[in-house]
Amino acid sequence: MTADLALATRALSKSYGSRRALDGLDLTVPTGVVYGFLGPNGAGKTTTMRLLTGLLRPDSGTIEMLGRPFSRSDRHRLFDIGALVESPSFYPYLSGRENLHALASAGAPTPRKRIDEVLEIVGLRDRAGDKVSRYSLGMKQRLGIAGALLSDPQLLLLDEPANGLDPAGIVAMRETLRHLAAIGKTVFVSSHLLAEVQQLADVVGIIAAGKLVREGSIKELLAGEGIVRVRVSPDEVAAAATALATLVQQDHVTASTAEPGWLTIQIAPDRTAEVNRTLAQASIYASGLESGNDLEELFLNLTHDPSAVDPDGTFAGMRGRSTTEIN
Amino acid sequence: MRLFVSGLRKLSRRLATYLTFGLLAGLLALIIIAVAASGGRGQSDGAANPLAIVTFPGAYDLILSFILGLGGLFAVVYGAAIAGSEWTWGTLKTAVARGESRSRYVLATFAAIAVVAALGLLAAFGIGVVAAIVGATIANIPLDGIGNAAALGQLPEHFARGWSAIVMEGALGFAIATLTRSQLAGIGAGIAFYFGEGFASLFLPDVVKYLPFNLASTAVGNGGFGGNGGGGGPAATTTPLSADFALLLVAVWLVASLVVAAGFTERAEITG
Numbered sequence: 001m002t003a004d005l006a007l008a009t010r011a012l013s014k015s016y017g018s019r020r021a022l023d024g025l026d027l028t029v030p031t032g033v034v035y036g037f038l039g040p041n042g043a044g045k046t047t048t049m050r051l052l053t054g055l056l057r058p059d060s061g062t063i064e065m066l067g068r069p070f071s072r073s074d075r076h077r078l079f080d081i082g083a084l085v086e087s088p089s090f091y092p093y094l095s096g097r098e099n100l101h102a103l104a105s106a107g108a109p110t111p112r113k114r115i116d117e118v119l120e121i122v123g124l125r126d127r128a129g130d131k132v133s134r135y136s137l138g139m140k141q142r143l144g145i146a147g148a149l150l151s152d153p154q155l156l157l158l159d160e161p162a163n164g165l166d167p168a169g170i171v172a173m174r175e176t177l178r179h180l181a182a183i184g185k186t187v188f189v190s191s192h193l194l195a196e197v198q199q200l201a202d203v204v205g206i207i208a209a210g211k212l213v214r215e216g217s218i219k220e221l222l223a224g225e226g227i228v229r230v231r232v233s234p235d236e237v238a239a240a241a242t243a244l245a246t247l248v249q250q251d252h253v254t255a256s257t258a259e260p261g262w263l264t265i266q267i268a269p270d271r272t273a274e275v276n277r278t279l280a281q282a283s284i285y286a287s288g289l290e291s292g293n294d295l296e297e298l299f300l301n302l303t304h305d306p307s308a309v310d311p312d313g314t315f316a317g318m319r320g321r322s323t324t325e326i327n
Numbered sequence: 328m329r330l331f332v333s334g335l336r337k338l339s340r341r342l343a344t345y346l347t348f349g350l351l352a353g354l355l356a357l358i359i360i361a362v363a364a365s366g367g368r369g370q371s372d373g374a375a376n377p378l379a380i381v382t383f384p385g386a387y388d389l390i391l392s393f394i395l396g397l398g399g400l401f402a403v404v405y406g407a408a409i410a411g412s413e414w415t416w417g418t419l420k421t422a423v424a425r426g427e428s429r430s431r432y433v434l435a436t437f438a439a440i441a442v443v444a445a446l447g448l449l450a451a452f453g454i455g456v457v458a459a460i461v462g463a464t465i466a467n468i469p470l471d472g473i474g475n476a477a478a479l480g481q482l483p484e485h486f487a488r489g490w491s492a493i494v495m496e497g498a499l500g501f502a503i504a505t506l507t508r509s510q511l512a513g514i515g516a517g518i519a520f521y522f523g524e525g526f527a528s529l530f531l532p533d534v535v536k537y538l539p540f541n542l543a544s545t546a547v548g549n550g551g552f553g554g555n556g557g558g559g560g561p562a563a564t565t566t567p568l569s570a571d572f573a574l575l576l577v578a579v580w581l582v583a584s585l586v587v588a589a590g591f592t593e594r595a596e597i598t599g
Contacts, residue, residue: 016598053424055597078426085424087415093341102418106432107332107425230403 003063006031006155006186011182012046012061012086012253015212019049021038023210024061029188029203036201036218037190038295038305044210046192049159052188053083066154079108082153084161092133092307096124096143099132100150108151118146121176123169137164145173156180156187162196172199198295221298227267228275231288234260243282247274262288333381334439338409344443347405352451354555355393362498363462381462383470384478388485390455394448395489395547399496399540402444406500408439410588411510420597430589437501437585441494448490490573492543495577498520498584501537505588508595536568539580545573 007029014022022044029035039045050056050064053280054072063070065191070077090099104110122142132140141164156177162170164241177187177200188230191197197204198218200262232240237255244253244265265275269291279286310314336345376382380389413419422432430597463470472478504513505521521540528535532582535541545568568576 050598054426055423059597075423075426075428075589080426081426083424085420087417087420091337091341091412091416091418094337098336098340102333102337102423103330103425106422106427151425 004031005029006033006066007035007188008064009048009051010050010062010064011050011286012063013059014051014056014061021210022051022058022061025198025210026212027205028215028275029186030072031186032181033186033202034177034187034189036197036204037188037207038192038194038197038204038299039190039207041192043207043303044161046208047210047295048207049083049085049157049190052157053081053085054078055085057241072218075107079151079155080146081157082151083153083157084144084148084159085159087163088140088147090132090140090143093131095129095131096139096146097128099143100146103147104150110150114150114152118149121149122146123172132274138166138169141165142169142173145176154185156185158187158189160191160192161189162193170196192297194295204295205301213299213302218295221296225269226266227291228265228269228280229288230263230265230270230275230286231259231261231262232279232284232286237261237263238281238285240284243278243284244275246269247278258269294295330427331438332433334436335442338439338443341409343405343408344447346445346546347401348451351394351398351401351447352454354397355455357391357450358393359390360465361457363466363468366466378466378468379543381459381466382468383459383463383472384475385472386463387456387478387482390453390459391482391485391489392547394451394455395492395543398448398451398493399543400518400521402493402496403500403503404514404520405444406437406497407442407504407513407517408500408510409436409504411504411507411513414505415510419592423597426444428543429592429595433505433589433592434585437498440497440501444493444497445490448486448493453488463468471506488547488570491574491577491581492547495539495581496543498581498588502584502591503538503590505591533566537576539577542568542573542576542580546570546577548573 005028009025009027012022012025012027013020024089025044025048027037027048037045037048047056050057051071052065054237055069058070064079066080066145068077090096091102094102094316097119100115100118104112104115112129116125119128120190122145122276124139124142124146127135127139132143135143143162145158147160148158158177161173165173181187181202189200201218203215203217204221206213230240230244237260239261241250241255244263248265248267254264255264256264267275272289274292276286276289359380362377366378378505380393385421394427412435419429419432423429460470462468499520500513500517503516504510507513524535524538524540527538528541534543548570
C-alpha cells in the first residue's frame, strides 16, 4: 500500500455464520477523488462500510486508511474520517442542531462553530431547530451528511447518500462532494444509483458476491460500453438489423422481443448519427433514438443480476434517458 | 466529561424521563391523598395503620419506602429504555463510527442516568412530603413530628442507600437492554425479571435474597424503613442479610451490570 492512497483493503473477508459477505475484497481508493462503490443488494457494500468504520471486525484481511493500518481497536484513526453508514441515526426527540451537538460530544473533538457550518453546507440551517422526528427522509439524510462532515474529515464514507433526497438535494449533494474532492479530500460513496455515480465519481469499484469485480476510472471502465437504441417499424426490424450489421458485428445488434420495433446496437454513442444515416440509406427511418455510455450495462454484465434485466436481454434502465423522437 | 454532559442534556429533553418521574410522583401523591381522605377506613385488626404515611416523622421513611419499592420497577424500565434506544435508533453506531470508545460511551450514558435518578429521587420525595402534609391536614393529623431532628438526621443515609439501590436497578435494566440490543425487549425483560424475582421469592427465599430487587430492599431496610422486594413483596428469608452486607452486594450487582453492558458493547458487532 502507498501513502497516496486514502483507503485500501487487501483480502478483506467477513462472514455472518455460514454466509460469506466479503470474500477477499481488494479496494484501492486514491486520495482526492470521489470513489463510487457499486454493487447489487447483498453484494457486501454495507458490510464493507461497517468494517471501515470499526463497527465490525474482519475475519481476515487488512484495512489501510489515510496511509496507515486500521483495526477496530484503533478508534482514534476514525477522528479523520466522517461516515454515514446505512440510514442516518438520530435522537428523534432532539432538534437537528441538538443532535449534531450530541454527535460532536462523541469521538473527534469538534469546534462548536462547525455545527452551524455543516448545517449551512447541507442547507438545513433554517430547520435546524425542528425536532428530527418532524424531518422528512431527505432532511434526515442531509443531517446525516452534516454529521459525517462534522470533524472536517480527510476521508468521507457515505452509504447511499442520495437516498430520499429530492432532485435539487441530489444536485446540491453532488456539488458538495465534488467540491470536497477538489480541495483534496476523498469521498467514498456506495450507491445503487448508477446514473448518479456516473455523474459524481472519478473512480468506480464494482462489487459482486463479496468480491471486487472491476475497479478503475469511469472513462476506462466505460470504454467500449456504449450503446445506441433505435426504434423502427416492427416489420422493418430484420432489414434494419441487416443494415446495422454493416456498422458493427452482427451479434452486437439485438432486437427486443418485449418492445417490438426496438433494436440495441453496441456502439459508441458518438456514432449515433452514423446509425441513423445507415438506416436511412437502407430506406428505413427511425422513429426513436437513444444513446449513452452506460455504467448500468457494465454493472449488469459484471454482477450478473438477472432480476434487473428484461427477459429479452435489454435493460430497463435505458428507458427514461435522453431520447430523440422522430416523427 | 463532554459525553456525560451530553448524556444529561439528552435525558433532560427526553419524554421518558418526565413520564417515568411523573408516573412515580403522581402515584405517590395520589395514594397518600387517597389514604388520608379515606381516614384509614377498612383497616383490619393487626394491620399497620394506613394513616402512618401521613403521620410525621414516620411518614419520611414510609414515603421513601414507597418510592424505592415502585421506583425499582421504574428504574429498570428507564435504564432499559435509555440503553435500548441507543441500539434501536442506531445512535451508538454513529458515535462508534466517529471513533468514540464504546465502553466510555456506555459508562458516560449510565452516569447521566445515575444523576437523573438522584434528582428524581429527591424530587419525588419532596412531592411525597408535600402530599403527606396535605394528607395530614385532610385527616386532621397534627404535623408536630415534621421537624423531628432524629428522623431528619437519618434521611441523608437513607437517601444514599436508596439511591444506590435505584441506580443498581437502573443498571440492571440498562444491561438487559444492552444484551437484547432493543428498547422494547429490554423493558419487557426488565419487567419480567422484577416480577419473576418477586414470584420466585415464594419458593426460593434463600436464593432470592441475593437477587437484585430483594437486595435493594434489604439494603435500604432499617427498622421501619425499607422498600419492597421484587414484585411488590419482600422475600420470606429464613436468615435475612444485614443491611450493610446487602448494600455491598447491591454494589456488586451494580458493577457487574455495568461490566456486562460495557463488555458486551465493546465486543459487539454492530450491524443494525
